[in-house]
Amino acid sequence: MNEEISTLKELQELVLIRDEYFQTGDGDRMDEFNAKIENLKSKLGPQARTIFNRLYQRNHVAVAGITNNCCAACGMTVPVANVQMARVGERIVCCASCGRILYAADEETVSNVKGKVDQDGKVGLERFSSVKLVMPDLKAKDRVGAIGELAELLETNDCIDSADNVVAAAMAREEILSTATDNDVAFPHVRGVEGGGLTIAVGVSKKGIDWGGVKVHIVFLSMIPVAVSAYYLRFMGAVTKSFCKPNVRELVIAAQDEANLWRLVQKHTRTELK
Ligand SMILES: [Zn+2]
Numbered sequence: 001m002n003e004e005i006s007t008l009k010e011l012q013e014l015v016l017i018r019d020e021y022f023q024t025g026d027g028d029r030m031d032e033f034n035a036k037i038e039n040l041k042s043k044l045g046p047q048a049r050t051i052f053n054r055l056y057q058r059n060h061v062a063v064a065g066i067t068n069n070c071c072a073a074c075g076m077t078v079p080v081a082n083v084q085m086a087r088v089g090e091r092i093v094c095c096a097s098c099g100r101i102l103y104a105a106d107e108e109t110v111s112n113v114k115g116k117v118d119q120d121g122k123v124g125l126e127r128f129s130s131v132k133l134v135m136p137d138l139k140a141k142d143r144v145g146a147i148g149e150l151a152e153l154l155e156t157n158d159c160i161d162s163a164d165n166v167v168a169a170a171m172a173r174e175e176i177l178s179t180a181t182d183n184d185v186a187f188p189h190v191r192g193v194e195g196g197g198l199t200i201a202v203g204v205s206k207k208g209i210d211w212g213g214v215k216v217h218i219v220f221l222s223m224i225p226v227a228v229s230a231y232y233l234r235f236m237g238a239v240t241k242s243f244c245k246p247n248v249r250e251l252v253i254a255a256q257d258e259a260n261l262w263r264l265v266q267k268h269t270r271t272e273l274k
Helices: 005-024 030-042 046-058 080-088 143-156 163-176 226-242 247-254 258-269
Strands: 063-067 102-105 189-191 201-212 213-223
Touching: 005 030, 005 046, 005 063, 005 080, 005 102, 005 143, 005 163, 030 046, 046 258, 080 102, 102 258, 143 163, 143 201, 163 189, 163 213, 189 226, 201 258, 213 226, 213 247, 226 258, 247 258
Parallel strands: 063 102, 189 213
Antiparallel strands: 201 213
């Protein structure tokens, strides 16, 4: 792939990681992230930098993959000639509808095989998860194991096509910045999982998991389509707020079975997850 498109993808991911950190972190590392973002921008040619900056002013999702010949951000069909051009990667191709910079997403490694879930009448966490996607007693002691258990659950329930690829992609994201928060919750995720909606598996460890040096007990593993990247930031903020009370965390961690855990997680995130 064209080096500039790679830089744009990297830049996009870093912007969203910084925004995620802003939602859940203490703000100490914002300057560091902003410096890294500026450094990446300086590697772009003048045309790409101008287009990126213009899009970024409007929305922090400025770069999107093409999935099934559609822009992953706005859903509009991309003309075949432009799909081909994006694949060749010699010049920048923008979506005719939303203006975002497009890249060929053929090589993306995870897709949602369930398709869109009917959300009618559903509220809160129910829109993205279910009693089938919770684990009240994760066995893993480290993050790669915990992500693996939850990814297997997503695969067993036909939500994704490959648990192994989810683990690899989620761990690559963890390497850039750990998704553990100060509130005993970790938010591992894979972005660019197209074909369905935001899909989330929730796990609890009774003994705690070593999340890159920090101990966490509650894990939300999310599969994020590009179009809901902005919503996912609000989701993280809302869940972090829901779990800031130690007594709520204790109740959830003590859940005895799937039904109990599902009921508790739904109940305690309902106020924030409108
Ligand atoms: Zn678009």
